[in-house]
Amino acid sequence: MTPAFEKDDAPVTSSRDIEPDRELFAETVTIARSAGELYAFWRDPNNVALLVGPMASIVPLEDDRVRWTIIGPTGAGATWVSAISEDRPGSTLFWQSEQGGDVESGGRIDFLDGGLRGAVVRVTLAFTLSARSLGRIMTSHLNRQVRAHVRRILRSFKQMMEAHEIATAARHRRLLNNPSQ
Numbered sequence: 001m002t003p004a005f006e007k008d009d010a011p012v013t014s015s016r017d018i019e020p021d022r023e024l025f026a027e028t029v030t031i032a033r034s035a036g037e038l039y040a041f042w043r044d045p046n047n048v049a050l051l052v053g054p055m056a057s058i059v060p061l062e063d064d065r066v067r068w069t070i071i072g073p074t075g076a077g078a079t080w081v082s083a084i085s086e087d088r089p090g091s092t093l094f095w096q097s098e099q100g101g102d103v104e105s106g107g108r109i110d111f112l113d114g115g116l117r118g119a120v121v122r123v124t125l126a127f128t129l130s131a132r133s134l135g136r137i138m139t140s141h142l143n144r145q146v147r148a149h150v151r152r153i154l155r156s157f158k159q160m161m162e163a164h165e166i167a168t169a170a171r172h173r174r175l176l177n178n179p180s181q
Contacts, residue, residue: 024126025147029154032118033161035111036090041161042109043093051156051166055149065098078102104128121157123150 031038041047045066049058059067064084071077080101086094096106105127112120127146156166 023128023146024124025150026122026124027147027150027154028120028122029158030114030117030120031158031161035113035119038119038121038157038161039090039093039111042111042157043087048153051153051160053149053152053156068103070103080105121154123154125150 045058045060048066052058056068056070059069061067061081064087065081066083067079067081069077069079078101080103081098082095082105083098084093085096085106086092090111092108092110094106094108097104105125107123107125109124110120110122112122114120125146159166
């Protein structure tokens with residue numbers, strides 16, 4: 001038996017002792033807005049769709065359900081439907097994917113008061129790919145990609161809420177290729 005002082009007491013998303021059944025991680029960002037404002041923006045799936053970028057689409061369905069489609073770097077896609085399983089207005093949303101999709105996922109997003117700095121937004125995500133989507137062999141590589149995509153979404157969220165736009169170099173590339181625009 002492991003003595004209590006040797007046990008890893010880290011959060012489940014970074015513990016070395018706990019091996020969850022699904023890939024699990026958390027990402028956090030501080031945004032200079034109130035937790036309530038951030039919650040209200042995120043609660044509308046059409047707003048989240050603005051943040052996910054061209055590699056994903058979000059289609060709102062009825063009853064707090066959303067159809068997600070993600071296109072991977074090889075062009076292979078994965079689709080699933082997730083539903084809000086618990087809503088704590090102004091503070092936390094929990095979701096879980098429905099059976100039959102290419103991805104089994106669940107998670108939460110917390111909007112916490114950060115004092116003078118605004119609010120802390122923390123996304124905790126657990127997921128498993130079905131055999132028909134990309135398979136377990138690529139899961140460790142895909143986990144890094146999903147984690148990076150969540151970071152990009154949070155960075156876009158921060159930009160949208162603080163600057164009211166998402167910074168991109170796309171316009172500058174067009175100007176370089178065709179200066180008359």
